[in-house]
Amino acid sequence: MRAPALLWPVLLLPLLIVLFSQPPRSLVRAQTQVCSVSQNFVQVKENVDVTDPLVNISVPEGQQVTLGSSSTPSAFRILENQLFLNVTPDYEENSVLQAYVECKRDSILVTQLVVFVSVLDVNDNEPEFPFEVKECNVTEDTRVGTTVITEEGLRATDPDKNDVLFYTLQEMTPDASSFFYLMGPNQPALMLNRTLDFYKNQNMTFQLLVRDTWEVLTESSHTATATLILNVLPADLRPPWFLPCSYSDDYNCVQAHYEGAVPIGQKLPSPLILSPGPIYAVDGDKGINQRIIYSIIAGNTDDTFTIDANSGNLTMAKDILSPTTFTLVVRADQEDMAQNSVTQVTVKAQDLTESPFQFSRSLYHGTVALGSGAGTRVMDAASPSESLRIWAQYPNYPDLNLAITYRITNCTKFKMDEDTILTTEAMENVEVFYAEVEATESSTGATATTVVEIQVSEQKTPSTGTSTSPQPAQTPKPGTSQPTTTEPSRTPLPSGDNGDGHFSTVDMAVLGGVLGALLLLALICLAVLIHKHYGHQLNCCSGKASELSSGFDNDAFVPDRKASWTPTSSPEPEPGPVPAKRPPSPPSSARSSPVPPSSEPLSLASAPDTPETARAGDSPSAVRSILTKERRPESGYKAVWFGEDIGAEADVVVLNAPTVENEGSEDEGQDENDGPHHGADADSTYI
DSSP states (O other), rough: OHHHHHHHHHHHHHHHHHHHHSOHHHHHHHHHSSESSOSEEEEEOOOOOOSSSSEEEEEEEEEEEOOTSSSTTEEEEEEEEEEEEEEEOTTTTTTTTEEEEEEEETTTTEEEEEEEEEOOOOOOOOOBOSEEEEEEEETTTTTTTTTEEOHHOOOOOOOTTTTOEEEEEEETTTTTGGGGEEEEEEEEEEEEEEOOOOOTSEEEEEEEEEEEEEEEEETTTOOOEEEEEEEEEEEEOEEEEESSSEEEESSOOOOOEEEEEETTOOOOSSOOOOBBSSOEEESOOOOOOOEEEEEEOOOEEEEEEEETTTOOEEESSSOSOOOOOEEEEEEETTTTTOEEEEEEEEEEEOOOOGGGOOOOSSSSEEETTTTTOOOOOOOEEESSSSSSSEEEEBBBBBBOOOOOOEEEEEEEEEEEETTEESSOOOOOEEEEEEEEEEEETTOOOEEEEEEEEEEEEOOOOOSSOOOOSSSOOOOTTTTEEEEESOOOOOOOOOTTOOSOOOOOOHHHHHHHHHHHHHHHHHHHHHHHHHHHHHHHHHHHHHHHHHHHHHHHHTTTTOOOOSSSOOOOOOOOOOOOOOOOOOOOOGGGGSSSSOOOOOOOHHHHHHHOOOOOOEEEESSSOOOESSSEOOOOOOOOOOOOOOOOOOOOOOOOOEEEEOGGGGHHHHHTTTTTTOOOOHHHHHHEEOO
């Protein structure tokens, strides 16, 4: 009996489904009397004005449709049972718009419908950096691979929320991109790529660019830029450097070693003079440039020397009694004691008695302008723009620290100012002074003297390598003065003189014109004198040049190479014929021009003991006249030949004899049958 009771629910279930699936007649009728919309979800693009209705609204008879208060403000309007978009949608302002449609019968709400309007995002905005210029400091000892600026510090923003941004680092400082790089195209963290150097790159500038598309030429692509400035700060990487030093690179220095000398038995009060210069160190990191502290850490036997901690000046604390060489180790520390370096200072104590104390020159040359008052410094004659300086020293020990005093012993017009000379009174005359200067070295009492020649002149001495002051014939006694005789007394400086020995351009032009006129006048006088004294000779030479060249040109002259001039023993020479006398010259009217006498041919042809004779003829000892009216064919002597017509113009011909150089192997090799060249054309020269 219990089994049929359990089957009742199973049999009644299908019946209940059929009954409830059929809506009642009254409910179906009610559904046909409510509002409805064509669609509940609508999509639109941003920045686009939508003029068409979004949805159509079905409103039952007797009802009215309105927008509910929960709708997006001012976004919609209902016109003739149609829903319109009232604004231009903007995804960045509101990505979803909601319209609540309410149907009412009188004032009673019958139906409320919701329409969702989704605004589609469009790439219409540019990305933006939160800065225009970003400056960052980074020390030069930053390790490679370090993040210099984080990603958050360089990230740009884009109102287009779905955009992906791409970053690019562009260098503005040459080679800057080799030091820094971005972690990735979408990760703008700035990383260090290589070691920095403060002395090579103290600052670097980049331009950071961001783009909202991967493709550069995309039409909808937008970009933005910002400037990055990286300042490299110096780090304490280098120790102090003793100067002068040679650099192998920016991190190492071959430091200077210092040398000096001091006298034995004397404590010098002033700091030592060292070579190549005073003890001086600087911070190797110039950008930090910490103060340097000096100290002696080794080699200072018996505390003989002290060093100034701030300046580095080395001073003697006590005298040295015997020749000794000190090798001091000097340390330079930075003020923060983070870095230090050391160098050597070699000081030699030397005996001064082994070297003479003397001046570098025995005579100095100085100059002072005329009219200079008392207290004027004497200038160097070789370099008038520099003061004359004199000094004494021990030649073997030029680097010794010496306490020397100078004084002038014999002239009250000048005095010493350390190693320079000053006037004690006005210089009113052009003259030269010779002052004796004595130097005394205090440690040994040694003295030395020298002489200074001081020239008082109107103008500055030209800057030449040697002194232009006149030198007397005999060295005057030091201290005496002599008037300068080489320069006459001059008038006062012209108006154009500006007081320092220089003149204006106008004055120099006037002076040049006067000198040019004087030079032209001198040339005219010289020409007149030459014409007065030598004019007749010039006329004679010009008038006879054509006749001599046409009538007596000896083009066939050949020296006689066979004649022998070797002296031979012979009996006493026989007296020759009396030389023919030259008849008196015809009157000036019978000659075209006088012939100037020539003594040169006669002096060449006559011996000292026979002024008018020469050896010629058949024998070497024969005496013949050198004056003749006939052209003698014999060679071996010189003669003056006159033309046959004595009354005519005298033409002088010197018959040449072979010179001594013509004898020798060349003469011996000639054939004996070869006779001399006869005639006037052979051995004669016409004058």
